[in-house]
Amino acid sequence: MVDMMSKISVGLERAFAARGFAEPSVEDLRDAAGVSLRTLYKYTPSRADMVLAALENRHQRYLSRVFDGLPKGTEEAINTILARVGTWMATETSHGCLFHAALAADPNSGPLRGLLERHKAEVASKAVAATGLVAAETELLVIIEGLTQSWPLRGDEAVEAAKRLGRALGVSLE
Template sequence: MTTKIAVGLERAFAARGFSEPSVEDLREAASVSLRTLYKYAPSRDAMVHMALEHRHRRYINHVFGDPKYQAAQPIETTLDRIANWMKTEASHGCLFHAAVASAPDDQELRRLLERHKSEVCSLAVAISDETVIETDLMIIIEGLTQAWPLCKDAALASAKRLARLAASSRI
């Protein structure tokens, strides 16, 4: 039941932002009764957090699959997968950044954002077949996701060039 609710909440927030959908809109998106929605997510904040936790798991699975079973690969492959996510799931930009922007004083949202970004970069470094500095890679990945809504494939091409430069500077 929680997955069903999380899927609906994520979809609603991704489509309409964090301030627009009413609780009734969110209940409808989750396809459950109000009582059931509040049982699993007892506040609007809990609904946002549930949606973002679900989004995080989907993103990690989309970009990395199960890294424990993945051979080393070029960082360009990871960047291609991130661009594919942006094309299919996040054409307006990062949902985590949007959540923090909608509630800048919410420290729990900031922790979710930081954890998400840190895990993405750690996994990207772990599966890379080249030596890259995690902070360099975070800047490259963040540049790609933030520039995507405006630049699309040009953002991907630039991210790949920067990744090659970052890897070659470590030699």
């Protein structure tokens, strides 16, 4: 059985992804989490804690979906990572990065900024580990972030452009 915090986090993530960070009422969030208001506040005492719980769940799901079970080889790994980011965008968040949206909704939140920074650092680190492009951590992150931001406008065209950039990056570093 899923532990209570996980259950709450899954529901909160779903609610914030679907409706943004300002719109859902606490009652909406309670319903999405499938718990009583008392239980919701026991595990997430404030709306800020609810957002952090949702994003932590999102972080773990994204890392798993994009980086688990990648093929060996630089080009194969890059292509698979970028294809998976495109699929994530199509199925999970067609409006752009939920982490950036959360920080935009609460720009003075130190905990949100910290979570965003940790998420992006782990994405970059896992991309480097998967591709072997040790000297290209920032470049890989820029390609992934560029895909995330351009996908709502360009869809699969953005995925293919990101793959071309990834191949060019791999060739330039060999």
